[in-house]
Amino acid sequence: MNMNNKVILVVLDGLNNQVARDCMGYLNGLLEQQRATFYTVQSELPSMSRPLYECILTGVRPVDSGIVSNQIVRRSHHESIFSLATSQGKTTAAAAYHWVSELYNRAPYEPIRDRFTHDTDLNIQHGCFYHWDNYPDEALFLDAEHLRQTHQPDFLLIHPMNIDDTGHKFGLDSRQYRNSARHADIIVSHYIDTWLQDGYQLIITSDHGMNNDLSHGGILPEERDVPFVVIGDAFSHQECRIKQTDICGNVCQLLGIQHEKDVTQGLLAV
Numbered sequence: 001m002n003m004n005n006k007v008i009l010v011v012l013d014g015l016n017n018q019v020a021r022d023c024m025g026y027l028n029g030l031l032e033q034q035r036a037t038f039y040t041v042q043s044e045l046p047s048m049s050r051p052l053y054e055c056i057l058t059g060v061r062p063v064d065s066g067i068v069s070n071q072i073v074r075r076s077h078h079e080s081i082f083s084l085a086t087s088q089g090k091t092t093a094a095a096a097y098h099w100v101s102e103l104y105n106r107a108p109y110e111p112i113r114d115r116f117t118h119d120t121d122l123n124i125q126h127g128c129f130y131h132w133d134n135y136p137d138e139a140l141f142l143d144a145e146h147l148r149q150t151h152q153p154d155f156l157l158i159h160p161m162n163i164d165d166t167g168h169k170f171g172l173d174s175r176q177y178r179n180s181a182r183h184a185d186i187i188v189s190h191y192i193d194t195w196l197q198d199g200y201q202l203i204i205t206s207d208h209g210m211n212n213d214l215s216h217g218g219i220l221p222e223e224r225d226v227p228f229v230v231i232g233d234a235f236s237h238q239e240c241r242i243k244q245t246d247i248c249g250n251v252c253q254l255l256g257i258q259h260e261k262d263v264t265q266g267l268l269a270v
């Protein structure tokens, strides 16, 4: 298959693997009809947000990238999906937490300058960034869809925060945390058909999971295991073992751009 696809990467922050399996009815409906395939990915370490945004978007582990904690506020030192795509003539967009703007566009984030970004010289050319942990997922998806319809990006990152935020308030084993995952599933269900009709390949995953101490960061399976759901005809939908460090390279393959990142054997259709 000639890989020259458009890609939407949805990173549902802090979504535990088993909660995704149990609570996301729409995604499970696609799985039952063989329109989607669910894999489990083990997050790299530490199982923290900013280190794993960098891992997902550059393929570089935190211990190698230097983005070792949420407190490291600087631009990435590595090629990312955004930098590789824009340098090869693709259009990029993101509706994401402001740390993503700091990693790939400008650090530190200045909301008056950066919240709405439109600059084709930046790695993320079209951005809507937020800095409130309780910014509604519903609004974030509307932001993303506005960027998509206005700019037709080849690569769009969608990164809502409500599941993680709820986990920090109530913990993994709580009705509130599970219900936030159910709510995200409902929001996603309103967009998937349109995205597929417009020719996008879809990946839905998370950076890290959640524990019962209202946190994450360590090596517990509930903190590390996250879902990785693929939808679209560019995927093989066959069994394979995906590493979090492969995600960047897999997206570059889908986009049909040159890169030197790791990829997952067997994930994509040939």
Ligand SMILES: [Zn+2]
Pocket: 014, 049, 164, 165, 168, 216
């Ligand atoms: Zn968190």
